[in-house]
Amino acid sequence: MTGDNNGKHTPDNDSIAENLTLINEDNPAGVTENEAASQEYRPVVTPEMVNIFINEAMELFEEAETALLELEKSPEDREYIEQVFRVFHSFKGNAGFLGYRDYEKLSHKAESIFEDIRKGRSLVNEETVSVLLSVIDVMRDGTRNLKPGETADLPGKDILIDLLDNLEIFSQLLPEMTEQPPVDTPAGVTVTCTVKEEEDFFYQNGQCRDNHGEETPCPPPLEKPEGKERCKDPEHDAGSPENNKKQSTIQRAIRVDVEKLDSLLDLVGELVIAEAMVSHNPDIQGLQLDRLDKSLLQLTKITREIQDMAMSMRMIPLAGTFQKMTRLVRDLSLKVNKRIKLVISGEETEVDKTIIEQISDPLVHLIRNAADHGIEAPEERMAAGKPETGHITLEARHSAGEVLIIVKDDGRGLNRQKILKKAGKLGLLQDEAKDLKDEEVWNLIFEPGFSTADNVSSISGRGVGMDVVKSQIGKLRGRVDIRSTPGQGTIFSIRIPLTMAIIEGMVVRVGKAGYTIPIISIKESLQPRPEQITVTPGGLELITIRGEILPVIRLHELYKIKPTYKNLTEGIVIVVESDAKKCCLFVDELAGHQQIVIKALSGYFGKVRGISGFAILGEGEVSMILDITSLVNSAESLLENSTAKHAV
């Protein structure tokens, strides 16, 4: 079944249909032709079929949405027109076979509009796109909630059908009006036009049409296969050279349960460790075993390749997520009456599936903010000597083990005064506001309850959002930086580690224990000289590095283990940073860095102080991953306590 699921890319998507026909033949249930004709045609719908239908429908809708948005930019593009037509056609077929009449009707209407467009009898305009997008939205919401054995009523379909009918009238009138943009025609003109159009359509669409034409008198089940067969008429096949060409560039894919994928990853992690255990087995150390060494080398190589491959299987391009933003910006620009163009680049950048699932909401927030607050109204832009159309740029690229996602607008930029005023009101300012660096001021907008918008609009400005953005990105172990220039716009840079499952870690030793520190948190490591060390009366140790005074956390004290070295000058001090706050961690030695597979903390433990998870090291040993953020914060409170004590 899974193989057939590629229906998304085939013009006639009849995997469900075929399935159904089979079931029907196998299970005639004694229904005579007469009975069948008098009854509504009721196929045996299994829950599995409904699921396949839903999955396929989601893909189809996404495909159509993408194509429609492209069509809005280039209304003449044959390829996209064909694509939309195909999607509605396929969906209509699927819905029809499962007996979802409302969906069938609606998608048929949509299909016929594109039939006209295909035939050059009508043009794509903004309204076509808008109406069809809302048709897709309604059908998508409905489809998502479909349950086996339930009838599928589509609330609001009548309004949509009316809208679609109106569109059809335009196309009918269009030949006389030639290139003129269609105007809103009163809905009254309808009846005759529509009927004529219907006949016309009948003629044009030939046999395929009868698939639907039989809608009122329902076809006896036995004829169904033929009907479907006929659907693959030359007309559709005519489009296929193009389709074939397109198909060849589309990746073939199968659906795999994420859990299976994750257990595969676990196994691969094991394999890597087992491989290391064999290659570095003490029994063969120091022996001259040329042939074995060669084989082991080969084993190592293959193991690494399997590992890379397994990792890449969780990686998905950002294109789907970015695509949703195109739609968002389009809807937003209509809503706020601004001209906004979304420029996307790097959508092919691949990131871990978890990131895909979680990055969408933060991006929506940022883009909404940019559209609502960032981009100025057209008049204001003109007055400022900027192009009337505002640009929001959404960009992604890989950079040093991280994925960098940039949301940039060329709007008015953040307003330092307003932010400071608001922050003052909220009691967020402790220091003298003038002393704050721009960066620090911008970061204030991530505080909970912060919103500087003068008018709270329906789109953004409820003051929830930015703090959510930050916490969501934080969950992905990422961070957000803001840069903003008044009058020129704002840039949000989101950096997220490429994958959630693997990090580059530095293994450090304290006594017998091994801890792992994520490399991205490490600023530097050093062996301090005696003159760098200061001890406060409260017993807090400080190390001065290039003028910066940093508190020291002794890991062996924190975790009550016996260290090899107790003297700061003998061991190693690692400077770690989180959220622009730094501290020093004192350890015995560095034991080398490696790629580590992160294992979540067992639920049995609850939360462990300063530990974010476990890692399995090359030798199969379990090491704890240090939670640098919480360590840095605890160091800071140590520092505050000790200075407070000192002051008293």
Added chain:
Amino acid sequence: MAVRERLNPDLLDDEDDDDMEDSQEGKYLTFLLNNEEYGIEIRYVTEIIGLQNITEVPDMPSFIKGVINLRGKVIPVMDVRLRFGMEYRVYDDRTCIIVINVREQPVGLIVDRVSEVLDIPPGQIEPTPEIRKDRGNRFLQGMGKAGEEVKLLLDAEKLLFHWE
């Protein structure tokens, strides 16, 4: 007299198939602690492994010895002796880890040694005498009679999740 089967602990790996569920009723895996025999319901047991490198985890009660790497999964291990308030005994080559799975939570139990799988029908189980609620007694489910011997049957849920 109860039916006895001798089972190589290594074979237990295959015991936890789903279709074995029915036949697991009334079966207990017995192990030794301080020369006393204890039993735990076999349906909780996923496997028995030898002692492994244990990584200590900070801020844990003393009976949580740390975590082990069980084929790529990191699971906590508990020293059952310490859980019962018995004295620590140096691990040797008979020391075993019984991996049990309670509420989807795999945990390893460190025991002196594993002995056998026993059938103890419900009729052969007596309630724990209410004489003294000492530390160990809280985790008992009952006393199982197997021939002349008495096995102390553990309540796995309480053992793992009962915190005072």
